[in-house]
Amino acid sequence: MSDRPERRTRRRRVLQVLAALVVAWLVVDKAASVAAPEPKVGHWLSREGFESYRAAYDDVMAALPVPTRTHDVATGYGAVRVYEWAAPGDGAEGxxxxxxxxxxxxxxxxxxxxxxxxxxxxxxxxxxxxxxxGMSTQSVPFSSFDEQAAWVEQTLAGLGLERAHVVGHSFGGAIAATHALAHPGRVASLTLLEPVMVLHGLPASTYLWSVLLFLPGPQSWKDRALAGIGGVSVEEVRERTPMSVMIDEGSRHYSAVSLTPRTLTDGEWRSLSVPVRVDLAADKSLAGGREAADRARALGLEPVTVWPDTTHSLPMQAAERLGTELEGHWAAHDR
Structure with missing residues (x-):
């Protein structure tokens, strides 16, 4: 019997825990911006740490379909690692x-x-x-979160993509929205899966739980805080899988410097000239859940879906239905 359902469950649990790290990063970012206002670049703390992370990263990548090509695209902020899975005929008819x-x-x-x-x-x-x-590198610091749009735009240009459907999850959703606002001509459609901050701020409860992550205390407190933020059990927080090992290695050995996304104004949302689809979680949403959905609908974004029985790990939890729905959405905007 295939172990695929079990592997899916493990991956979903890991990404629920990853939701907690989103909050942790936001809190750390705010503290770091006060303590060290000079912009810095993300970097590995040691060569040994990077090698440990890369081994874990390779383990997870080995379970994915083999990419057709691997690119390292030079941008003004560093080199961006991109994996390509080419459609038959390089997608000429797809x-x-x-x-x-x-x-x-x-x-x-x-x-x-x-x-x-x-x-x-x-x-x-x-x-x-x-x-x-990850395998991308940063050589020039960001002075604001909005500058994230530049490396995305330069990467798409470097790949020779005149237009593409752009999909972002969590921080990636915030980056995708910021890029579409700055460079709408490159974006055929924009899909935002649980995009943090850009539609609605984080729930107050996540900040309360995050306090335990930074107070002196036993690891059991921190595990409980991660469980509370991610909507999982303490046992799931402590579970070890290839994905959780990779995430843990990255958290331990990489010093990330990324500014907090900002909530876009009504005027900015309405100025977007590209089709925008928004998908949000009904439970433990870090994107604003139903309140974010109400705002998105009031702004005229369409479609806006709140998925029942999902958390911030929405892309994994609803993978099968999203697979069909997004393909239809893209096909409707292939122009």
Missing amino acids: GLPVVLLPGTRSGAPMWGENLTHWIGRRTVYAMDAVGDA
């Missing part, structure tokens, strides 16, 4: 390509459950973010 922007600490490997639904239908690109753990 519609515009799809670009995937990941959440924090998860990189391209986070899309493992989703890729199988899209590979072979159209060309898909997944990348590691600049300034975060």
Whole structure:
């Protein structure tokens, strides 16, 4: 019997825990900006740490479909690692390509459950973010979160993509929205899966739980805080899987410097000239849940879906249905 359902469950649990790290990063970012206001670049703390992370990263990538090509695209902020899964005939008849922007600490490997639904239908690109753990490198600091749009734009240009459907999860959703606002001509459609901050601030409860992450105390307190933020049990927080090992290695050995996303104004949302789809979690949403959905609908964004029985790990939890729905959404905007 296949162990695929068990592997999916493990991956979903790990990404629920990853939701807690989103909050932790935001809190750390605010504290760091006060203590050290000079912009810095993300970097590995040691060569040994990077090698340890890379071994874990390679373990997770080994479970994904083998990419057709691997690119390291030079940008003004560093080199961006991009994996390409080319459609038959390089997608000449399959519609515009799809670009995937990941959440924090998860990189391209986070899309493992989703890729199988899209590979072979159209060309898909997944990348590691600049300034975060992964195979991308940062050489120039960001002075504001909005500058994240520049490396995305330069990467798409470097890949020769005149237009693409852009999909972002969590921090990747915030980056994708910021990029579409600055460079709408490159974006055929924008899909935001649990995008943090850009529609609605984080729930107050997540900040309360995050206090335990930074107070002196036993690891059991921190595990309980991560469980509370991520909507999982303490046992799930402590579970070890290839993905959780990769995330842990990245958190331990990479010093990430990324500014907090800002909430876009009504005017900015209304000025977007590209089709925008928003998908939000009903439970433990870090994007604002139903309140964010109400705002998105009032702004005229469409479609806006709140998925029942899902958390911030929405892309993995709803992978099968999203696979079909997003393919239809892209096909409707292949122009």
